[in-house]
Amino acid sequence: MADVTALTFLALCLPLAGALAAPLVIRILGANGAWLLAAAPLFAFLHFLRLLPQIARGQTITGGYAWVPSYNLSFSWFLDGLSLAFALLITGIGTLIVLYAGAYLRGHGDQGRFFSFIFLFMGAMLGIVVSDSFLMFFIFWELTSITSFLLIGFDHEREAARRAALQALVVTGGGGLCLLAGLLVLWNMSGVTQMSQLIGAGDLLRESPLYLAALILVLGGAFTKSAQFPFHFWLPNAMEAPTPVSAYLHSATMVKAGVYLLMRLNPVMGETPAWEILLPFFGGLTLVVGTALAIRQTDLKLKLAYTTVSSLGLLVMLIGFGSDHAVEAAALYLVAHSLFKGALFMVAGIIDHETGTRDITRLGGLGRAMPLTWLIALAAAFSMAGLPPFFGFLAKEEIYAALAGGDIRAITFTAITVFGNALMFAVAFAVALKPFHGRPAQTPKIAHEAPILLWLGPAVLAVLGLLSAVFATFTHAALSSPIAAAIRGDPVEIAISLAPHLGLPLALSLLTALLGIGVYWQLDRARFWMAVFLRAAGRGPDHGFDLAMSGLVRFAGRLIRFVQPGRLEIYVACTFLCLAAILIIPPILYGELPHLPAWPADVRLHEWAVFLIAAFGLAAVLVAHDRLTAIVSLGIQGFAVAVIFLLFGAPDLSFTQFMVETLSVVILALVMTRLRLSPDDRRPPGRRLFHGALALVCGLGFSLLLLRATQAPFNDALTAFFNAYSKTIAHGANVVNVIIVDFRGTDTLGEIAVVAVTGLAILALIRIRAGSERKLAANDPDAVGAGE
Structure with a gap:
């Protein structure tokens, strides 16, 4: 157990060590340093992989170190099927992304800085999914927002990248504040500060009068991080980041942090009307909005980004649906999406890197020049479209098995899912087929097959999408069932495989494929009508964000001009006004006014x-x-x-x-x-009267305070302490001097610093005066005397 604790701690620290070492490694080895840097996440991946059999048997692993025991604060971790699966995705895909980025950014002057940022993000995301302590969880949660800001704005010389980075930081950072409040409410409701202990407090939370407040605050954090409508707009804009960032942060890891939080809290906050109304509603709405907007795009990364939004909506909808099959479907789709979307993003990066464009209308015939990339793209697209023999097919079948039913709620969400999946089908093959077939198009660069570091990552993910479905029994036993068990809070055994299984789910899959083929066949027309609809609908939340930020800046400017008008007289008056209120109001409110002393x-x-x-x-x-x-x-x-x-x-x-x-x-x-x-x-009489009254009130306040202090019973504990220890500890006979120099040494040092700063300010004023006089004398010798 001690060995597991030490290795887990090392695995959590390795990404942070990689962030420190990356600039030096890249400076010495250049792009080849990616092979060495990839060893850090690879070691962490192998460590977590070693824990897979133990977690698959239903065990959990906890560990950590006490930080502030008196406040029950610790640096602790909790590993079960859900957190271990996320840890494997973060470190496994992270290893491939590091190698991919080494080739993608070869020759870039800031490659070392990029790797530092990506490793910092990797460590933050890993910290989220393994954290047991609420405080540790929140710190890593906010760290992902900060590191994603740095990664999205990596090309900081472009205004679009700066805007996208700021937008992501504002939206996810604001959601982080909601999450902090939610965690504090959960702490107040349950009395625990550990995720592992919270899981057993389900009835206590659901029956609490604070449940709805906690749920709304938690959803605020989860929805902003996982780009749920109406907060979905930041994720597509984040595609301004380099493609390795898009493939890692915005498909496989960061955007699933909110989904992870909802999955983690499902056993204790699920199975309530509010949970089963809010999550399916916003998830279904996000699914439809994301896929509809994806159809309109012509940029490969934007098409994939909007389908990521829709996939996150699908996951949120499944988590909130409330049935056992929905939980199993969410577990399967979580893994499937990470594999096929990470692969497709990297394929989009390869196309951009080798042709110089991502515009689907300017691409064609790349299959002859890039056959391996085309094969990888097709494999990932099959999984995204939900076609056999890939893992995405199993996930889609389980989704339809979970949603299909005879009541109006089931029919509504089934129709929404079929519509969304059909559009995702069309987008998947628009990315995997449109650029590769047909006549070759004129591109900014002559296309050719990518180097090994570029296609290695998507190839591994595409192959895993195939093998995980072919060997579904092993996949479920080792990964899918433990994930679903952690989400439900009870043991789960998923049994779906590629074996023929006739029924309604298969019929719905066939309907999805037929609708998807139809949309793909008329993709240009669908794009046109979607553009017409969006123009008629008006500007969306993205424009609303700009208006909100502009309004905030204007409000801040007016507020600053009001509270900081540049007149020292006003600042001093406000300071003394606050001081008078502090001295006078509390004694009156709490009945602490002193007795009038006898003369x-x-x-x-x-x-x-x-x-x-x-x-x-x-x-x-x-x-x-x-x-x-x-x-x-x-x-x-x-x-x-x-x-x-x-x-x-x-x-x-x-x-x-x-x-x-x-x-x-x-x-x-x-x-x-x-x-x-x-x-x-030269103050006018009214202002002089106000300032005089203010001075009298401040003087009265201090007098009342001093009188009240002298009328309180005298406590000589400090007097006895200083008398007893001044000689024995500080070796001084003068108690006052000992207090000032030794017992209050830091306070005295602060007072000396204040005096020194005041002296510097006075010296600056005098020098400014002297300098202005010299300048005035140089221009007009008679002006100095005239001005005195």
Whole structure:
């Protein structure tokens, strides 16, 4: 067990190590460094593959390290059929993507930076699917948003890439905040902070009055990450990223993070009316919208991106449908989609890399020049279309078995699924056939077969799509059934295979194929009518996002101009206004006003003299006609307070007060004499009245606070502590000095830093003044004297 824990920890850290090593490896080995870098995810893949038999027997693996035990926070992981399947997809496809990117970006000046980003993303996504701790899960969730922002905006010199990256970050980051709130609510409802413990709290969550709030918040995070309508628009725009990013983040891994979250929470939040209404509704709507928009596109990557949106909608719909067969279908389609969509994205990248274009209307006849790529594309398209003998066929059959029924709900969602799958059928063969058959087209580059690193990845995924269906019994026992068991929360045994099985699901598959062939046959006409419909429907959520961001920028600008008008007087007034509210309002609300103290009867003459001097200084400040007089008069207050400290037996404090007041008066006088300021106060009477009232309220607030503090029972615990330990620990007889220098050393250092910064600011003001005078004197020698 200790060996598994150590190796799992190493597997989680390897992608992060790869991110650190990638720039150096690429600098030394160039594009060939991809072979070495691929060893990191390959090791992690082999480690997780080694755990497959144990997980297939129904066991789970937990481990980790305590982080903050007092708050039950830990760096912990939880592996069952679902998390292990995702870990295998992330590391396995990640290995192929690293090799693919080595060839695709050969010669690119920022290849090292790209590999760092892709490894960071790989580590973040791996962290999501194996996390047991809520905190660890959320940290990795947000890290995927940040790393995808970096990858989508990799070609940052293009405005479209920058916009797409920002859009993805805003949408998924906003959803991440919803998820954080949802996790906190789940914590409050269940009292646990571990996924493995949450799975057993299903009835507790479903019966809680906070269930609906938690569900909506969780769906906000899942729907934004997995591009569900109306948040679907960010994923197609993310195709501005290099093709290896599209093949990895936006087909096989990141966009399935939301699906993973819903699958993980199905045992504890599923089987409720809200779950079984919201998920199928938004999933079905996303399925239809995604496939319809895919038909309209002519860019290969955009066509695949919109079908990814529709496939995610199909998965969400199945998770929420509520039947056992739907869970099994979701498990099968999860694996099938990762294999065929990753392969097709890489095929689209090969076509773009070797011909210089992805526009399907400018491609044709590539089958003669690129036969191997065509064969790979056909194999992946067969699986995407749901045709035997590929794993996609088994998934589609199970989908129809799950949805088919006699009630209106089943009929509605079956019709939606047939329509969506038919359009996906047409898109699959539009990608796999249109560019390769017919007469050769004139392309920007002369087409030829891709190098091995480009076709190796899609070939492996296409072959796996075939072998997993041919050896379906082994696939189900090792992978599909454990996934479905984790989603349901109970043991599951999937038995579907390529063996002939007549019935309604097969009939629906045949209907899907016939409709798909019809749409493919009339693809140009379908594209035209879809464009007409979209123009009539008006601008969609993508334009709405631009309007929202533009409105946010305008609102922020107006808000900044309101709260930051550039006048120091307003800033100071607002600061003191807030200070007055903090000092006055809470004591009144909570009944903490002090009692009015009794006037002492034994005040001596010299003490009265000190108070009279302070009052004289206050009057002098109020009647002063220029700033310099006011500053000097203000010093009288400080000296009077210092004398009071001295009279009441605090010579150290009195000396400090004398020094502070002297330095303050000298510095303020120095600054005021060096700056070009009006000699007197020119504020209008109304503003002077407001500022005076504000000063009185702040002074009253501090007086009330000090009175309330002195009337509270004295606690001498700190006094006893400092008296006991000043000599033994700090070796100082002067307790005040020891407190300032030793016990509060960091605080004192901060105060010194503040004084130093203030001194620098004063020096800057004086130099600005001196510099402006020199410049003015150089231009007009008489101007300086005139301005004084």
